[in-house]
Structure formats: C-alpha cells, structure tokens
Amino acid sequence: MTENTxxxxxxxxYAGVMAANRLTQRADVAVTLINPRPTFVERIRLHQLVAGSHxxxxxxxxxLREGVRLVVDTVTRIDAAERGVTLASGGTLGYDHLVYAVGSGSADPRVPGASEFAYPIATLEEARRLRPVLDAASATAAVTVVGGGPTGIETAAELAEEGRAVTLVCGGxxxxxxHRRGRRSVARRLAGLGVTVLEGPDTKVTAVTRDAVRLSGGRTLPSEVTVWTAGFGVPDLAARSGLSTDALGRLLTDETLTSVDDPRIVAAGDSAAPSNLPLRMSCQAAMPLGARAADTVLSRIAGEQPAPLNQVFAGQCVSLGRRAGIFQFAHRNDVALWFHVDGRPGAKLKEFVCKSVVKHLGDEARxxxxxxxxxxxxxxERRQLLRAATPPAPAATPAADRS
Known part of the structure; x- marks a missing residue:
C-alpha cells in the first residue's frame, strides 16, 4: 500500500486556504493547515470590524475542504533539512512538501511613539483591540488615520460615516x-463625509503621543485616537529558519513559487517574492498564488514540470463607507486605467468582491x-521585467523528489 504524501x-x-483545498485533488495527499486562529479572517473587512459593521x-x-486537518497553532521554525516544523505548543510535525503562506501584518512604524500610542489594524487581534477604544471615546473625539492607501481610506470613510471627526494623514x-480621476472621486466622497484629508510631502508623521500626531511640516494635530494603516510587514519565520528572503522578509522563489533553497518548499500570498519581483500585497494576488503553489506541489508529486507564474490584475476596490465605493480598473500588469466605477455602484461592486472571495474559497473546497x-x-509585462532583472536561480529538483 502506497503511503500518503x-x-x-x-x-x-486567502492563499493558504486556496492551496490547502486545491491540494486535496489527489486522494493520496494528506493536507495539514496550521493557523494561529480557529476561524478564517476576512482581512478585507477589518475596517468594518473597527467600525462595527461586520x-x-x-x-x-x-x-475549508472537509478532510484538511486544521491545527490551531503557530509555527516557530521550519527545519528544511529534516522536513519538519516546530510549533509554539512544543510539538513538531513532519512533511513531504510545504506551502509557506504566512501572509503579512503591520510593519514596525519606526516612528517615535507610534508603537505605544497608535493602533494598527492589519490583523484580527489588532482590529478587535481598537474597537472598544473607539467605543469609549466621545462622539466628538479627534480621530487620526495615518496612511493614504486603501486601508486608510476605507477606515477613515467608515468612521466618518459613523459621525466621527476624522483626519486622514496620507504622508504623500x-x-x-x-488614477487621478479615481483619486478625485475618492477625495470628493471623503470631503462629503467630513474627513479632513492632509496630503503632500509635509504630511509624513514624525511622532505620535497619547493625544497628538506631529507632521514633518511642523504641524501638530490633536488626536485622541490614532489609527495606523501605513505599510505592511511579513513574519520573519523564513529568515529565522535559514531560508533566503528579500529585504522585507518574503521567501525568495523562482517563477513556479519554489523556494530557491529547497524544491519541497513553495510560497504563496503576501509572504512570497517570486524572482525577487513580488506582487502587490492583496487577496487579488493571494488566491491565484495559492492555487499556483498547490499546482506546483501537485506537479512535483506527479513527477511533472511545474508551470510558471501567470498573474494578472483587474484593479483595486475600495469601500467609502457603506453607501459608496470605487472600483478602479487597471491594466493586467496592475497599472490603473482612467476608468472607474464609483458611488453606490462602486459600493455594490466592493461588496460583491468581498462575497466572491469567500465564495471562490468555498467553491474550491467543494x-x-x-x-x-x-x-x-x-x-x-512580467516577462519583460524578468528579462531586465537578474532573478535568483531556481531550485534544482533532484530525481528523488520527482517520485
């Protein structure tokens, strides 16, 4: 009797669940998913958790596919040589192949006072920590959201729609x-909600205190609650495990998402850096990367050559409260087009996308x-970038690994 792989x-x-579900196509593959939480987090809705709408x-x-073993724990180290992982609980688990999909979280802000007095919302625990703080603050309390990207915009709009006095500090x-047309549309919506938007080179945050935010231009803003949405970081598990990473800590892979160090390790989602040309951190990239990672593992099990990455983008979807939003269309290489859908139709599109993400995962599970x-x-465009760059050499696949 053949032993399961x-x-x-x-x-x-998003990437890990997609990969785990897809790997169950083969009856002789036993899949274990290790995650620190017992529930799936809709990360693209964390700003709604902060505002109390989801x-x-x-x-x-x-x-998640029935039959996938869920282990609620945290991996503290990967031992590639022994093909095993160490868990925070003290146990160890062995593997034949490993999918590295640890995602991303809040980046170290490196701004004086930010770690002590600002509230990041990149994870479920962070968002849950902020919710009671906002509940305890008065309705007129000054709220400052730091970061002009989609998370900052969504959080500012959501809180302003609740009647909060919100200032959005873009830092740029x-x-x-x-696209500039989409940017104007977002600015109009935020102004309509009463959000004060500060942008430009003088709006970089230089310090955060218990009740204020200081900007590079010399201005000090009163802030009873400061929400930090600027930047993402990735866990340092790969680096701690002696695997090659990029400067941010993402696992370096070739175009099949295979680690440059070990053909039995593949990466997917925000924590992957294929050919040192990582994709934009997003669920839009994570789920296809999860599917590609699973296909790479299945190809190796079958003794076949894995197909390379073929990632395309549709654009960016941003909610602007519960009654408006924007879908910014883009070229397949992830550069914004002039065309967008905003207002109420934009809100409906964003909600459709949020529901579709869960549906895609559920469909793959079934x-x-x-x-x-x-x-x-x-x-x-990616192929052109690869020709212009010097990517790390792909990991070799020994004959013994093709069985």
Whole structure:
C-alpha cells in the first residue's frame, strides 16, 4: 500500500486556504493547515470590524475542504533539512512538501511613539483591540488615520460615516494606486463625509503621543485616537529558519513559487517574492498564488514540470463607507486605467468582491481544482521585467523528489 504524501500549509488566509483545498485533488495527499486562529479572517473587512459593521470572520467549515486537518497553532521554525516544523505548543510535525503562506501584518512604524500610542489594524487581534477604544471615546473625539492607501481610506470613510471627526494623514498622495480621476472621486466622497484629508510631502508623521500626531511640516494635530494603516510587514519565520528572503522578509522563489533553497518548499500570498519581483500585497494576488503553489506541489508529486507564474490584475476596490465605493480598473500588469466605477455602484461592486472571495474559497473546497483565475492569459509585462532583472536561480529538483 502506497503511503500518503504529507503536505503542510502554514497560514490559513486567502492563499493558504486556496492551496490547502486545491491540494486535496489527489486522494493520496494528506493536507495539514496550521493557523494561529480557529476561524478564517476576512482581512478585507477589518475596517468594518473597527467600525462595527461586520465581524470579519468566517467559520472554516464554510471555506475549508472537509478532510484538511486544521491545527490551531503557530509555527516557530521550519527545519528544511529534516522536513519538519516546530510549533509554539512544543510539538513538531513532519512533511513531504510545504506551502509557506504566512501572509503579512503591520510593519514596525519606526516612528517615535507610534508603537505605544497608535493602533494598527492589519490583523484580527489588532482590529478587535481598537474597537472598544473607539467605543469609549466621545462622539466628538479627534480621530487620526495615518496612511493614504486603501486601508486608510476605507477606515477613515467608515468612521466618518459613523459621525466621527476624522483626519486622514496620507504622508504623500491620497490613494497612490488610483488614477487621478479615481483619486478625485475618492477625495470628493471623503470631503462629503467630513474627513479632513492632509496630503503632500509635509504630511509624513514624525511622532505620535497619547493625544497628538506631529507632521514633518511642523504641524501638530490633536488626536485622541490614532489609527495606523501605513505599510505592511511579513513574519520573519523564513529568515529565522535559514531560508533566503528579500529585504522585507518574503521567501525568495523562482517563477513556479519554489523556494530557491529547497524544491519541497513553495510560497504563496503576501509572504512570497517570486524572482525577487513580488506582487502587490492583496487577496487579488493571494488566491491565484495559492492555487499556483498547490499546482506546483501537485506537479512535483506527479513527477511533472511545474508551470510558471501567470498573474494578472483587474484593479483595486475600495469601500467609502457603506453607501459608496470605487472600483478602479487597471491594466493586467496592475497599472490603473482612467476608468472607474464609483458611488453606490462602486459600493455594490466592493461588496460583491468581498462575497466572491469567500465564495471562490468555498467553491474550491467543494470541488478542488475548479478555481482557474490563475490561468488567465497575460503576464507579458512580467516577462519583460524578468528579462531586465537578474532573478535568483531556481531550485534544482533532484530525481528523488520527482517520485
């Protein structure tokens, strides 16, 4: 009797769940998903959790294939040589193949006082910590949101719609991804909600105190509650485990998402740096990367050559409270187009996207292999970038690993 091939997936977010579900296409593959929480987090709804309009969690029974073993724990080290992982609880688990999908979280702000007095919301625990703080603050309390990206915009709009006095400090341009037409639309909506938007080179935060935010231009803003949405970081698990990473700590891989150090380790989602040219951190990238990572593992098990990455983008979706939003369309290479949908239709599109993400995961759980967005034709711009760059050499695949 042939022994099952054991695959461990580290991380139960968008990429990890997609990979775990897809790996169950083979009956002889035993999949273990290791995640620090017992529920799936809808990260793209965390700003709603902060504002009290959504819990931002889904039961794993809705999105995870029955038969995938869920281990609620944290991996503290990967031992590539021994093909095992060490858990925070003290146990160890062995694997034949490993999918590294640890995601991303808040970056160290490196701004005096930010760690002590500002509230990040990149994780479920952080968002839950902020919610009672806002509840305890008076209705007229000055709230400052730091960061002009989608999370900052969404959080500012959501809180302003509640009647909060919100200032959005961009530290640069409002919505840097957006086309200028889309940016104007977002600015109009925020102004209509009463959000004070501060952008430009003099709006970089230089210090945070218990009741104020200081800017590079010399201005000091009163702030009873400061929300920090600027920047993301990745866990340092790969680096701590002696695996090659980029400067941010993402696992370095080739274009099949295979680690440059070990052909039995593949990466997906925000924590992957294929050819040292990582994609934009987003669920839009994470789920196709999760599917591609699973396909790479399945190809190696079958003794076949894995297909390379073929990632395309549709744009960026940003909610602007519960009654408005914007869908910014983009070229397949993730550069914004002039065209966007805003207002109430934009809000409906954003909600459709949020629900579709969960549906895609649930559909893959019910019918592994059904997801196909990672195979949409495209990728010419990425191939040009690869020719212009000098990517790390792909990991070799010994004959013994093709069995």
């Amino acid at each position: 054991g695959v461990i997936v580290i991380g139960g977010g 819990e931002a969690v889904v039961d794993y029974r809705e999105v 341009v409002l919505g840097p991804y957006l 019918k592994p292999g059904s997801y196909s967005l990672h195979r949409v034709p495209g990728g010419a």
